[in-house]
Amino acid sequence: MSDQATPGTAVVTGASAGLGKIYADRLARRGHDLLLVARRAELLEEVAADLRASYGVKVQTLAADLAAPDDLERVAQAVAADPSITLLVNNAGLSTLAPVAQTTAAQLQSMLDVNINALAHLSRAALTAFKSRDRGTLVNIGSVLGFHTLPISSIYSGTKAFVVAFTRGLQDEVAGTGVKVQLVLPAATATDIWELSGVPVSALAEGTVMAAEDCVDAALAGLDLGEAITLPSVNEAKLLSAFTDAGAALFGASQTGQPATRYLATA
Numbered sequence: 001m002s003d004q005a006t007p008g009t010a011v012v013t014g015a016s017a018g019l020g021k022i023y024a025d026r027l028a029r030r031g032h033d034l035l036l037v038a039r040r041a042e043l044l045e046e047v048a049a050d051l052r053a054s055y056g057v058k059v060q061t062l063a064a065d066l067a068a069p070d071d072l073e074r075v076a077q078a079v080a081a082d083p084s085i086t087l088l089v090n091n092a093g094l095s096t097l098a099p100v101a102q103t104t105a106a107q108l109q110s111m112l113d114v115n116i117n118a119l120a121h122l123s124r125a126a127l128t129a130f131k132s133r134d135r136g137t138l139v140n141i142g143s144v145l146g147f148h149t150l151p152i153s154s155i156y157s158g159t160k161a162f163v164v165a166f167t168r169g170l171q172d173e174v175a176g177t178g179v180k181v182q183l184v185l186p187a188a189t190a191t192d193i194w195e196l197s198g199v200p201v202s203a204l205a206e207g208t209v210m211a212a213e214d215c216v217d218a219a220l221a222g223l224d225l226g227e228a229i230t231l232p233s234v235n236e237a238k239l240l241s242a243f244t245d246a247g248a249a250l251f252g253a254s255q256t257g258q259p260a261t262r263y264l265a266t267a
Contacts, residue, residue, distance in 0.1 A: 008086030009033040009058075011079055013066065013122065016043040018191035019141065020091040022216040024051060024059075032087065033058040037075055039065045066092050066118035067110050076125040088126040089139045090119045093159075097152045108155055115159035120166060127170065127179065134178040139223065140167045144187045144231065147243070171228050180226075184219045186210070187233045 010027040014020035016038035024036055028051045038044045041063035048059040062078060064071035079085060094114045096107040123138055130136025145153050146160030167183040174181055188209045215232045222230030229240060 007032040009035055009082060009084040010087040010089065011035045011037065011085055011126075012089045012091060013037040013075075013118075014092030016040045016047055018091075019186075019189065019212055019216055020089070021047055022212055023089050023091060025054075026216055026220055027087070027089075028055040028057045028059070031055075031057065033060075033084065035060045035062060035078065035082070035085070037062045037064055037066075037092070039063065066122075067094075067113035072118050072121055076121050079122060080125040080129050083129070083133070085126070085129065086135060087137045087139070088122060089141070090122055091139075091141045092118060093141065095156050097150075097156060099152060100154050103155060111155055111159050115156070116162050119163060123166070123170060127174070127181075130179045131174065131177065136178075137180040137182070137223070138170065139182045139184060139219070140170075142167065142183055142185045144185050144233075146185060168228075180223075182219075182223050182227065183229045184222070185229065185231045186215050186219075187231075189215045 007027075007030060010024075010032040012020050012024045012027065012034065015024045015034075015036035017040075020036075020038065024034055024047060028034055034048070034051065034057060036044055036048055036059060041061070044061045044063060048061050051057065051059050062075060064075050066072050066075065079088060092114055094111050096103055096111065100108075119140060123140065126136065126138050130138070140163055142163035143156075143160040145157040146162075146164040149157040164183065164185070167181060171181045171183070189212050190209050191212050210233055218232035219230050222232070229244075231240060234240065
């Protein structure tokens, strides 16, 4: 089997629990070797051991706190240096759901460090390598709160809005190449991020929370379909088209050097 025919190694961040753990399982099932990244070394190794036993794939672990510059650099170098890596899932993320005035400076900084800084640096490391080989897939996990903000999600929504805009730009950068970039925008999903955010999942409206397994399976189905943007819980694809078309139209309307007529003083 040629190198082009083999799945290669997939890197999954935040792989010790939640969506990352399920991504690791599904990608191992597809035949990928794995490099799993998370802060909790013991949990990470438990996940790796289970995957080795279940699927017979090679699983490496890299314990790292992506909010720490030195750890982030170690992961970025590992991603850039391994030619077997064909897929990066930027899944790691932090959430504190509270009004800005009730969010500590440390909580704010952690969200900026992981949700924006780490995702951007790892995307850069992966895409530089993928573009040099004209092969590879980057999956960035955003959120529907990247295009909608709640009174308790100003910071989190802001970080996920970065993921949306950044990833859409990357898709334009790699257009026409052998590199793929997928943006995944889950809605409420049953993972431990809710308890950690300060809003228990039990507080959410019944019927609005998707099982984590369903979310990952839908995201991978979207990847197989070649979707640039996958919203696992949105049935009407035309809503996404209308949203992106409206954004493009609004940008186009802004391209004039004249103030809008409503801002001009009347004679």
